[in-house]
Amino acid sequence: MSLKKYLREQSYDLIDGPVRNHKLLQLWRKRLLDRIENYYEHIDHAFTSSHPLTEVTNNALNVNTTKKDDYSFNIGLTVLEDILKSIGLGNLSVTAEIKSGKKISISYDNAITKEIPVGEIENYLFNADFKHANPELLRSANRNTIIVISGVVLAKNLVVNIETSFQLNAEVIAKLNTIGDGKLDFSISNESTLKMVSHGTSFFPIAVKANRIDFDKGEFDRLSLVSNDLF
DSSP, X not given: OOHHHHHHHTTOEEOOSSOOOOOTTXXXXXXXXXXXXXXXXXXGGTEEESSOOOOEEOTTOOXXXXXXXXXXXXXXXXXXXXXXXXXXXXXXXXXXXXXOEEEEEEEEEEEEEEEOOHHHHHHHXXXXXXXXXXXXXXXXXXXXXXXEEEEXXXXXXXEXXXXXXXXXXXXXXXXXXXXXXXXXXXXXXXXXXXXXXXXXXXXXXXXXXXXXXXXXXXXXEEEEEEOSOOO
């Protein structure tokens, strides 16, 4: 099963935009033409409520290298470049050294999933007030354009297998490892397949579960799952 399909079955979507600062209980706002922007860094910055919110680890959602997405070569290079930029490795000109190939597989390893139970967020909002009088927040709430992040999948390692159209050798690997500067490790899976692994010391978000906050004339109504690749 592909990583994208596996995550969607768990109500998560892969992050494929240039921004990768997603956190639990962040509020985002949907703008015109499906654009989305970070609105509040935490739900407590916009609302106040006596109901507690408890972070839990979802051990059932297991993301590792057995679940991967396969891409045609040039599409895969484009996706890879965007991911490297979003995790702060865009200055490493790795893709410039790989001129041709057949297929690219992208996966993640050493991942954890953090969630806030949706029922808790709903109870929080049923008992919530705005932090202060806030006409803009009320307009956005009544228009149902506010989205709360209720779950985040975080990984330590990006793992990429690049099926090239040329034979790899030790000289090519040594050059790529020099470019990788200790942050990316390259090895040969077979004579024409290159394996790349990022060696981060901290977790970075790779997928989110998001819920739209639905208000009705100033009163919280419900949360609705969002799964349309907004991120």
